[in-house]
Amino acid sequence: MTENYTQPRTLFQKIWDDHVIHTDDNGTSLIWIDRHLVHEVTSPQAFEGLRMANRKVYHLEGTLAVCDHNVPTTSDRGEGIKEEESRIQVETLYQNCADFSVKLFDMMDKRQGIVHIIGPEQGFTQPGMTIVCGDSHTSTHGAFGALAFGIGTSEVEHVLATQTLIQKPAKTMRITVNGTLPDGVTAKDMILAIIGEIGTAGGTGYVLEYAGEAVQSLSMEGRMTMCNMSIEAGARAGLIAPDQTTFDYIKDRPMAPKDGAEFDKAVKYWKTLKSDKGATYDKEVILDAKDIAPTVTWGTTPEDVMPITGSVPAPSDFDDEAKQQSVTRMLDYMGLAAGTRLQDITLDKIFIGSCTNGRIEDLRAVAAVVAGKKIAENIKLAMIVPGSGLVKEQAEQEGIADILMKAGFDWREPGCSMCLGMNPDQLEPGERCASTSNRNFEGRQGRGGRTHLMSPAMAAAAAITGKLTDIREL
């Protein structure tokens, strides 16, 4: 490993170079993994593999487990998980963590929450790290300037056993958003607009680096929202160069470097984690923040986005024959007629939460919109699922929970919940939901369920009016 680099390097290349253990002649590298987050759904078969081969977890300090996908979000969860398969999966995680001495936040731990919320919250996530998890939204952690990506269960086992992965370097794409975001437009709108621009497979094979004034001026929460959805553009990872906002967020968190000399040493290193002047990317995309409006999805892939002022498109609006067929299918599934104004679409349910938008800033944004108002009568259920026990506690202390409950929202316990509906929180067939989550796939939130993705403020506005609504006009 040489420290003398003569060519300007991108942020991705710097992190990559600092983690390469060995490169074979065929260009395949073995890379070190700093952090491994583990949850109940994608780990049981990996632990079983370790057991069968009589292997241990290689690096316990770099491994943290939590249950999030299956956990009920109702207040009676202290009584245990009623659904048998979910209970078995969570209990299997508990048993595996006990057997292999892995640190675990169990369901009743205040620090429990969605895996991608708790990593940053605990200071487990830090700049310049390689971070993996058996979950595609691991890209979230890229907001800290960490190379973070989702892996399958075979690779979960590989990381547990060796703390390494066999990889080839990705291509790089810089996405620059210049200027300032207009009022009512958030990080969520920005990332939805980007996915609309490059497509749901546009990022395949790339690591996306987000840059530009509109990105740099985001809070850590906003940056996490953006990086979280990198996978929805097909990219395994998103990156944002760390800066003072990042360092301030990390300082004093329980698993961050201890304040003092160690923290200063870390910051000194973190400050080197930005793309060098003159570094080249395999692809560049440039957007202007002023062109981005509050954005919602109308179809069943995250690239099917439209400004809220728009209308549902027709299959004939697309050139590609396969996409036309796909749009016909989507409109049928979504129960939408081409030409319908988005703001005329009425809703049944509202879901606010997920690793995309389940952080304190998101809940504050919802509270700001619904304070003193009531959810519309046609809304059967509006649920707010905080991303973690600590987010929930903070929202209660700030009075946000009261505001939301007075407006008619269900205030839940933390977990993945209706983002994917592995627990009882699901849509019924045909139900239409404004959701702050990340996927609008067929059946994602429940068989036959219809999902429109949007920002927390937009979902809050929709809760008040009962239909898709332009937050700027509420």
Next chain:
Amino acid sequence: MEKFTKLTGIAAPLRMINVDTDIIIPKQFLKTVKRTGLGVSAFYNIRYNEDGSAKEDFSLNKTAYQKASILITGENFGCGSSREHAPWAILDMGFKCIIAPSFADIFYNNSFKNGILPIELPQDQVDQLMQSAEDNPEATIEIDLENQKITRGNEMSFDFDIDPFRKHCLMNGLDDIGLTLEKKAHIAEFETSDKQKRSWLYE
């Protein structure tokens, strides 16, 4: 892992683009703690009616394709989540090879880990294979991994690309963890130098 060298089998068409992992294996089947047994639940929502009966218009339900071992489908196959349950389900259904114009990254990677060969071909070649699988279901396709060739009788023959390391692992049924553990000394060396450089991570 089972070795993959040559495969001769019936090809089944799935004429859809952006087939996501929620379509391949819906959430309710992710609660298993095993790798096997997911085949019957693969493509559940588009394969079965509400009452559990098979949907007649779903291509993979057709009698002709019940013994198919090759799946031919549209671009960006396997997009969405990292669930390895998706390739497990497809393998358990009997497919050992998937041909598409493009794959989502994690799914592509996960497939190799389970002895499935995902092949990327140009759109027009996929279109030809898809059409012939629909028109003439009983004709078999031969996949020759060593020579990186797909042939269908005398009518079609296409070359395909594959990463040499992945090909090597697949042809020899190699276990990644075993390969990595052979590099133990390199890992230890890395850790020693990294502890100097980023000491705060090893407090």
